[in-house]
Amino acid sequence: MQDITQNIILALSNRADAVEARLDKLLPPVATAEGEVVEAMRYSALGGGKRLRPFLVMESAALFDVDPEQALQVAAALEMVHCYSLVHDDLPAMDDSDLRRGRTTVHKKWNDATAILAGDGLLTEAFAVLASAKSHPDAEIRLELIAELATAAGSAGMVGGQMIDLSPDRSKLDLAGITRLQALKTGALIRYACEAGAILGRAQKEERAALRLYAEDLGLAFQIIDDLLDHEATPEETGKPTGVDSDAGKATFVGQLGLEKARARAEALVASAKSRLDIFSGKAQLLREIATFVLERRS
Template structure:
């Protein structure tokens, strides 16, 4: 049961427990390959396993616990979400995009392997994720599996994360206002966070009202998360964040920090965090870990 991972634990303990369970699930779902395709599978495992906050999988598992979803189905969805997230980081780090050398404290995939293998590894992670969501072990009801696949496709595709990445590339060449930056980050970061929060409700066949509350929570959490990401890029170090910093300023790219300034950006993130917490009132103390996440994003250093 999911209670074994979550109940009686503070946020740090729960994050570690869920992270270990998700890693074990990823290890099973991405087994090493013995044939000539082994390098791409090794790169997929390198990208997905052994590092990272696992925040999105944690949101998926914690939200699933609100609706009585079983351990194995919840962890499969969480692992699929981490595969999609890992794919996005692999491609985001490529020379054609951010040209980053460091991710999660290690060389990026195209540095550890090569650029072509990194592209294929990202492709492999994305397609494997949809295979996991569509598998009968994820839910016994085919309609629920179809809804999971559709929601993930919308969050990850051109109306979500991929579209947001396109706008992010455009932001390096033309100045965007605060409205465009907010839309960029909602698509690039927020939509997958929203899917992570809603996936458990989909699995649990929840009513419209709690699903709406989780989506509203995720919307504010996602924006707060991205503002803090911009603050870390402006103020953090590679040692703290585990990735390259200062790239936005080097490229002259508009961000929440460049438009609002550091203090106003920090205040906006705090306001969004408080607002996210209020959306969870209907869940009483069952959503305390989700409330803790909203506060955690303000103080994270990686």
């Protein structure tokens, strides 16, 4: 298990470095008056995070021998959307967090207005990146990438999940309700990450379906581990405040299942996720290992 862990940590680090360099290139500093919001965008997008979603884009694309430069471009666009969501999620009107990825949140470092604009800027720029021929030479492929990301990030995906999360009825959700909430809020972008590689690679229907099912299992396991870390980890480990959901009285997987059953559920989901990749044989080894990493992570 240790060899697998070290292997995936190295792979994650290499992909994260590539994404960091691409984001730095896509979000250059600006010396004119609007440069302040660009600096806030850069602050939120650069210098931190596991880059799990970009990793999934690049590794799913590798299954189909996609040009790594195209996969990296799409991975960077997705990370912009993810970072926008974190900036807005931290705002006083949402989770009101002071810490993200071990650093001061954007609205605390600047102000609420700048944080809102920085998030808006990242979201909008992501679609410009996908629209570029650098993402794929075929305009139909680019259009599908754009349409699928819009769905994953919008009211039928992440934004819809966030709305449920903010609802007064959030504390009353049963297990099915929590599962649906997290499938939207967290799972939608993880599903997109895996399907983006399939879109880039013009995958067969069965291959794309396998990646989607893998992503659904992985996304749910990721959120269950998040709930466990909220109870068991320290802010120093996670890089953000802990105990937030439980203190707010929100229904969580841990609250519904308890610690032991929640962890057992995450383990079963990871085993299921790995089995979804059998269609790809040995080519999907890093995707299998990232599932183990998600289960064992402490941040």
